[in-house]
Amino acid sequence: MTLEGPGFLLTVLSFLLVIGPLVFVHEMGHFLVGRYFGVHAETFSIGFGREIAGWTDKRGTRWKIGWLPLGGYVRFKGDMNPASQPTADWLALPAEERNKTFQAKPVWQRFLIVAAGPAINFVFAILIYIALFGSFGEPRTPPVIAGIQENSAAAAAGFEPGDRIVAIQGSRVERFEDIRTYVSLRPGQPLTFLVQREERRIELTGTPASHVMRDRFGNEAKIGLLGIAPGAPQFISLGPIETVVASFRHTADTLDTMVTAIWQIITGQRSVKEMAGPVKMAQISGQQASLGWLNLIEFMALISINLGFINLLPIPLLDGGHLLFYTIEAVRRKPLKPEAQEWAFRTGLAALLALMIFVTLNDLSSLGVWRQLGGLIG
Structure with a gap:
């Protein structure tokens, strides 16, 4: 509904x-x-x-x-x-x-x-x-897996609850939000994860499942899903310098997501139907x-x-x-x-x-x- x-x-x-x-x-x-x-x-x-x-x-x-x-x-x-x-x-x-x-x-x-x-x-x-x-405060969730969905891409790749994802494709991961952003843009693409499991680090390869997501308004978008659940989100109070650094980082991450999405549309990895114009932007506003x-x-x-x-x-x-x-x-x-x-x-x-x-x-x-x-x- x-x-x-x-x-x-x-x-x-x-x-x-x-x-x-x-x-x-x-x-x-x-x-x-x-x-x-x-x-x-x-x-x-x-x-x-x-x-x-x-x-x-x-x-x-x-x-x-x-x-x-x-x-x-x-x-x-x-x-x-x-x-x-x-x-x-x-x-x-x-x-x-x-x-x-x-x-x-x-x-x-x-x-x-x-x-x-x-x-x-x-x-x-x-x-x-x-x-x-x-x-x-800045919303942060530790990149630690709290749960794994049955028959998911994560289960097939060998992830376990308690695993901390350190990097994806060589890109450092600091928050669970980083995992969600990276994976959602790459449905059907094999990804290499560097995982901290207790006292050792291992590499796992997983292919995010392609999923059509519908928000509460009925808008649709194809995203990648790994099938992992985060822990409880936290809002971290930041000092003045940390606030500025986090704001720059968030802007850079958003820009990186846009560049990736545009490139995927150009190369055919993502449908041109996901492009939005002024009418759609007005609706989302x-x-x-x-x-x-x-x-x-x-x-x-x-x-x-x-x-x-x-x-x-x-x-x-x-x-x-x-x-x-x-x-x-x-x-x-x-x-x-x-x-x-x-x-x-x-x-x-x-x-x-x-x-x-x-x-x-x-x-x-x-x-x-x-x-x-x-x-x-x-």
């Missing part, structure tokens, strides 16, 4: 509460570093499309909210085309005005301005974890909000890391695409030809639009929209 999902209004409000601040934080990273290097920002927008509210500050920056809340942007003075190449209008600017433009800055400053967006998303997630761990504000805040940290990671992918139009071109420019001591960059950005736009359409259709499919339409037509 699944839990009844949140209403439409709560879903929309929760989505806006998650995506709005994260887009603002991301774009503020670009804005602040650009301002530090003396680049004038003409527009700071949350959302795309027609402006529904806005104002102009004393520096001449137009702050506005667009009607489509699926992103945002900062338009710097002189950034007149996707490739940030000089144009006739830019060359016609007086020298003093031109010096305030994005294009006039050296490549290393442009690199830092662009990189600041994804970087501040990671910092924002770290700050959320610092607040959570500082207030409630509402579900987390219905569980409490702490769940929603933790979900916001997860999406902030995801936003930073996705924007670092070397795809034209994303921050990572710009960073790739700036790296090439720094190595070559000159930028790529405008035609090459224009072609790359057009290709990137087409790829992103195709991906957005795919994940949206995928979201609608996971919500059962096509099945319902088929029922109505039938």
Whole structure:
């Protein structure tokens, strides 16, 4: 039996509460570093499309909210085309005005301005974890097996209650949560475990069973299960330095999980149906909000890391695409030809639009929209 999902209004409000601040934080990273290097920002927008509210500050920056809340942007003075190449209008600017433009800055400053967006998303997630761990402690469960399910992968591999898992595939294990994360991403893959059993260490090989997990809202995901039970979870109070270290570690672990999942999708080890778009993210936002504000805040940290990671992918139009071109420019001591960059950005736009359409259709499919339409037509 699944839990009844949140209403439409709560879903929309929760989505806006998650995506709005994260887009603002991301774009503020670009804005602040650009301002530090003396680049004038003409527009700071949350959302795309027609402006529904806005104002102009004393520096001449137009702050506005667009009607489509699926992103945002900062338009710097002189950034007149996707490739940030000089144009006739830019060359016609007086020298003093031109010096305030994005294009006039050296490549290393442009690199830092662009990189600041994804970087501040990671910092924002770290700050959320610092607040959570500082207030409630870090959830930790010792990596000791308390029980083993009959006829499970763990039973077949020879695990015993009381075994302490020290490492998986050479990766050190400190908490039971590390085991769960690593195994869940690798259904059907043979894994080597280093186990501490009483006074000796042994190696065991186990293949996590593939299992379709359904949460209380009916969402499905394929995960790997070993069939081991943890002991009682503990919330460990941490000192200030330990809290910061744990927050960095948790962010890094989450990022590693995302990289692994994306790679598995690319290599065919995981279905593309598990990719989620804005519709699914809105649904999950509402579900987390219905569980409490702490769940929603933790979900916001997860999406902030995801936003930073996705924007670092070397795809034209994303921050990572710009960073790739700036790296090439720094190595070559000159930028790529405008035609090459224009072609790359057009290709990137087409790829992103195709991906957005795919994940949206995928979201609608996971919500059962096509099945319902088929029922109505039938």
